[in-house]
Amino acid sequence: MDIGKTAVPDRSATSPGTLVTGYRPSDHERERQRYRRSRKRRHTWLSTLCTLLGLVAVGAAAVASPGWERVDSLFFNGAELRSAFPDLLRGFWLNIQMFLVAEVLILVLGLLIALVRVTRAPGLQPLRLAATVYVDVFRGVPTLLLVFLVGFGLPALQLQGTPSEPWILGVIALTLSYTAYVAEVFRAGLNSVHPAQRNAARALGLNERQTVRHVVLPQAVRNVLPPLLNDFIALQKDTALVAVLGPLEALRAAQIKADYDFNYTPYLGAALLFIAVTIPLTRFADRLQRRATQRTWAGAGQ
Amino acid sequence: MSESLLRIRGLRKQYGERLVLRSIDLDVAEHQVVCLIGGSGSGKSTLLRCVDLLEVVDDGTVHLNETELTDPRLDPDVARRRIGIVFQAYNLFPHLSVLDNITLAPRQVHGVPRRKAEASARELLDRLGLADKAHEHPDRLSGGQQQRAAIARALATEPELLLFDEITSALDPELVGEVLDVVADLKRRGLTILMATHEMDFARRVADRVCFLEGGVIVEQGTAEQVLTAPREQATRRFLARALDRS
Numbered sequence: 001m002d003i004g005k006t007a008v009p010d011r012s013a014t015s016p017g018t019l020v021t022g023y024r025p026s027d028h029e030r031e032r033q034r035y036r037r038s039r040k041r042r043h044t045w046l047s048t049l050c051t052l053l054g055l056v057a058v059g060a061a062a063v064a065s066p067g068w069e070r071v072d073s074l075f076f077n078g079a080e081l082r083s084a085f086p087d088l089l090r091g092f093w094l095n096i097q098m099f100l101v102a103e104v105l106i107l108v109l110g111l112l113i114a115l116v117r118v119t120r121a122p123g124l125q126p127l128r129l130a131a132t133v134y135v136d137v138f139r140g141v142p143t144l145l146l147v148f149l150v151g152f153g154l155p156a157l158q159l160q161g162t163p164s165e166p167w168i169l170g171v172i173a174l175t176l177s178y179t180a181y182v183a184e185v186f187r188a189g190l191n192s193v194h195p196a197q198r199n200a201a202r203a204l205g206l207n208e209r210q211t212v213r214h215v216v217l218p219q220a221v222r223n224v225l226p227p228l229l230n231d232f233i234a235l236q237k238d239t240a241l242v243a244v245l246g247p248l249e250a251l252r253a254a255q256i257k258a259d260y261d262f263n264y265t266p267y268l269g270a271a272l273l274f275i276a277v278t279i280p281l282t283r284f285a286d287r288l289q290r291r292a293t294q295r296t297w298a299g300a301g302q
Numbered sequence: 303m304s305e306s307l308l309r310i311r312g313l314r315k316q317y318g319e320r321l322v323l324r325s326i327d328l329d330v331a332e333h334q335v336v337c338l339i340g341g342s343g344s345g346k347s348t349l350l351r352c353v354d355l356l357e358v359v360d361d362g363t364v365h366l367n368e369t370e371l372t373d374p375r376l377d378p379d380v381a382r383r384r385i386g387i388v389f390q391a392y393n394l395f396p397h398l399s400v401l402d403n404i405t406l407a408p409r410q411v412h413g414v415p416r417r418k419a420e421a422s423a424r425e426l427l428d429r430l431g432l433a434d435k436a437h438e439h440p441d442r443l444s445g446g447q448q449q450r451a452a453i454a455r456a457l458a459t460e461p462e463l464l465l466f467d468e469i470t471s472a473l474d475p476e477l478v479g480e481v482l483d484v485v486a487d488l489k490r491r492g493l494t495i496l497m498a499t500h501e502m503d504f505a506r507r508v509a510d511r512v513c514f515l516e517g518g519v520i521v522e523q524g525t526a527e528q529v530l531t532a533p534r535e536q537a538t539r540r541f542l543a544r545a546l547d548r549s
Contacts, residue, residue, distance in 0.1 A: 026312065029361040035374050 073263075080265040084257045088266060091253030092273045095239040098167055098249070102174045102239070103232060109175070110182030115212070117183070118190045131183070138180035144241050147173040151245040167249070170242030178235050185231065189224035190216060226292060229285035233278050240274070250274070307332045307494050308353065308463055312362035315348055315518075322348045324518040326362070330463070330496050335489045337505040337526070338498040340515035341541060346498035349515070350465045353496065354387050366463060383411060386456030387465040390472050392448045394440040400427070400451045401436040404458045412459060419458075426454045430484055446477030450484055457488075464488070466497035482508075502545055506530050514538045 025033070062068060116124060116131045138146070150173035155164050163169060193216050201215040202208075221228075243251040250273055254266035306329035313326040323345045330336045338346040351357045353364055355371060355378040364371045371381045394403050404426065405419040414422075427433050430450045440448055449469055456464060466485065470478045482504045488495060489508055499505055505512050506526045513523040514533070522535045533539050 025361050028363065029314075032372070032374055039374070 075264050075268055077263055077265040080261060080263045081269050084254065084266040084269050087253045087257060088250055088269045088273060091248050091250040092270070094167060094247060094249040095236075095274075096277075098171050098174070098239045098242060099236050102171045102178065102235060105171075105175045106178045106182050106235070109179045111186050113179065113183035114186035114190060117187050135180045135183055138176055139184070141177070143174070143177040143238055144244070146177050147241050147244060149173070150176065151242075165247075166245035167242060167247040170239070170245055170247065174235065174238060174242070178231060178238075182228065182231055185224050185227050186220065188227075189220035192223045193219045222292065222295070226285055226289040229281065229288060233281050233285070236278055236281065237274055240270075306330055307334075307367060308496065309365040310349075310353070310362070311365075313349070313352060313359055313364065314361035315345075315352055315357060316360055322518050323352070326518075326520060328513065328520065328523075330494060332494050333492045334510045335485075335495045335497070335508055336511045336513065337509040338496070338513050338515055339500070339502070339505060339529075339541070339545075341544075344515040345518045346515055347467050350387070350467050350496065350498055353463075354385055354465055355381055379411075383459065384462045385465060386459060386461035386463070388449070388452050388456050388467065388469050390468045392440070392445075392452045392472070394448055394452055394455070396440050399437050399439055400432065400443070400454075403440070403451060404455045407455070407459050423454070423458060426457055427451075429487075430454050431480070444477060445473045446480045449473060449477075449481050453481070453484055453488075462494065464493055464495045464497075466495060466499070468498050468500065470499070470501060500545070502530060502542070514541065516541065 062071075065071075113131045113135065116127050117135075119128075141149075147170060151166060151169045154162055154169060154172070163172075197215055197219065198211055201211040206214065239249065240251040243249060243255065246252065248256075250270040251267075254270040257266040258264055308328075308330040310326055310328040313323055313328075314321075315323040326345075326349060328336070328349075338349065340346055348357060352359050353371070359372050362372070366381065366384060369376065369381065369384075394400075395406070398406065401420060401423055404423040405414075405416070408414040408419040408422070409416060424433070424436060427436055430453065432447060432450055432454065435443060435447060435451070440451065443451065449472075453469070469485075470481050473481065478501065482501060485495070485497070485504075486508050509526040511523060512526045512529040513520045514529060514535070514537070515521065516537050522529055522533060522538045529538065530542065533542060
C-alpha cells in the first residue's frame with residue numbers, strides 16, 4: 001500500500017492543539033482497549049493452563065508407567081550425569097570442531113558445484129556432467145554408509161598423504177554427503193532470482209561474472225538462508241555419526257562411559273549438549289526466515 | 303439520508319507516530335456510489351482497509367447497518383462475509399482457474415453446493431464479458447480481464463457493500479474503460495459501492511457523492527458536480543488542477 005510508505009506530514013494534517021501527542025482517545029476507544037486487554041489476559045491464562053496441564057499429563061504418564069523406577073535410575077541418574085559430564089564436554093568440543101571445518105568446506109564446495117550446474121558455458125559441459133553425477137550419487141547414499149566407506153575404505157587404499165585420523169575421515173565423509181544437499185539448495189536459490197534482475201544487470205554493462213557476483217548471488221543466498229541453516233543444524237547433529245570410526249566425540253564418550261557403568265544417563269547428557277546448540281540455531285533460522293519473508297513482501301509492493 | 307448502510311464516525315488510524323486518518327465521518331446510503339479522491343498518501347486506501355477490518359482502527363466507529371464492525375467482540379470473518387473488496391493488484395489466486403477463484407468463497411465460506419456456485423459464477427462471468435475465460439488461469443488473462451474476474455469474485459458472495467481500492471490504477475490506459483463500464487453497470491443494478499479512484503471523469507459520471515481526502519481528513523464532500531466542478535476548498539482546487547493536468 002502506498003499509504004505505508006509515504007509519510008503523511010502530521011503537522012500539516014492536524015490543526016494546532018491536536019497533534020498526535022495531545023490526542024485523547026474517546027471513551028468508546030478506551031472501552032475497546034480495555035476489552036482487548038482483558039481478552040489478551042484471558043488468552044495468556046488459558047495458554048499457560050493448557051501448557052501446564054499437558055506437561056503434568058505427560059509427566060504423570062511416564063512416572064505412572066510400570067517400568068518407571070528402572071528408567072529413572074538408568075536414564076536420569078544425577079550422580080552419573082555429573083561424573084560423565086567432563087568427558088562428554090571434551091568429546092562435544094570435537095563435534096563442534098568437525099562441524100565448523102565441515103561447514104566451511106561444504107559452503108565453498110556446494111556453491112561452486114551449484115554455479116557449475118547453472119552456467120551455460122559450453123566449455124564447462126564435462127564439469128557440469130560430473131557435478132550432476134556427484135550430486136545424484138551422494139544425495140542417494142545414506143550418510144552413515146558414507147562414513148563407513150570413507151572411514152575404512154580411504155585408509156585401505158594406502159595412498160600417499162591419505163589422512164588416517166578418524167575425525168578427519170569423518171569430516172571428509174560428512175562434507176561429501178552434505179555438499180550434495182547444499183549445492184542443490186544454492187542452485188534453487190540461483191534459479192529463484194528473477195530473470196529480469198539478470199537482464200537489468202546485463203543492460204548496465206556488467207558481464208556474466210559481474211552479474212552473478214554482484215546481483216544474482218547476493219539475492220540467491222538471501223533467498224536460501226533459511227534452508228541453508230536447516231542443513232547446518234542437521235550437520236551439527238550428524239557429526240555424531242563419526243562415532244562409528246572411533247574418535248572420542250560426545251556420542252563415543254557417552255558410549256564408553258555407559259558401557260563401563262551399565263547406565264544410560266551419559267547418552268542423555270550427550271543429547272542435552274546437542275540440543276543446547278541446535279535450539280539457539282533453530283531460533284536463529286526462524287528469525288532469518290521471518291525477515292526474509294518481510295523483505296519479499298516489501299519487494300512485491302503490496 | 304436518515305439511515306445509511308455504512309456509517310463511519312470519528313475514525314482514526316495511526317501507524318506508530320504517523321497519523322494516517324484523523325477524524326473521518328462518512329456515510330454511504332444503500333444503492334449509492336461514493337468516490338474517494340485525493341493524492342497518494344491521503345488515506346484513501348487505509349480508510350477502505352479499516353472498513354474491511356484489514357486494519358485495526360485506533361478510534362472511532364464503523365457501522366454496517368446495525369452492526370458495529372469496529373467492536374472487538376465481533377468475529378471479523380463474519381463482518382467480512384457481508385463486504386466485498388477489490389484490490390489494485392487484482393490478487394487473484396494464481397493456482398486456481400477463474401471459475402474456482404469465484405466459487406471458492408461461496409463454496410467454502412457460505413456452503414453453497416458446487417453446482418449452484420458454478421452456475422451463478424458463470425452467470426456473473428457472462429455479465430462481465432468473461433464467459434469464455436472460466437477455465438483459464440489468471441496468468442492467461444489481460445490486466446483488464448483479471449480485474450473483471452476479481453470483481454466477479456467479490457460479487458459472488460452477494461455482499462451488502464463493495465469496496466474498490468483504485469481498481470484501475472494498475473491497468474494500461476486502454477483497459478481502464480472495460481473495468482469502469484463494469485462498475486457503472488453495478489451502479490445501475492443498485493449495488494452500494496465505496497471506491498478510491500483517480501478517474502475524475504468516471505467519478506463525475508457515476509458517483510452520487512465525491513469525498514476529497516488530504517492529510518487524513520475529508521477536506522470536502524458533496525455531489526460529484528459540486529466537488530469536481532465548483533470546489534469550495536483551496537486544497538481541492540489545487541489537487542484537481544494537478545489531477546486534470548495529468549490526464
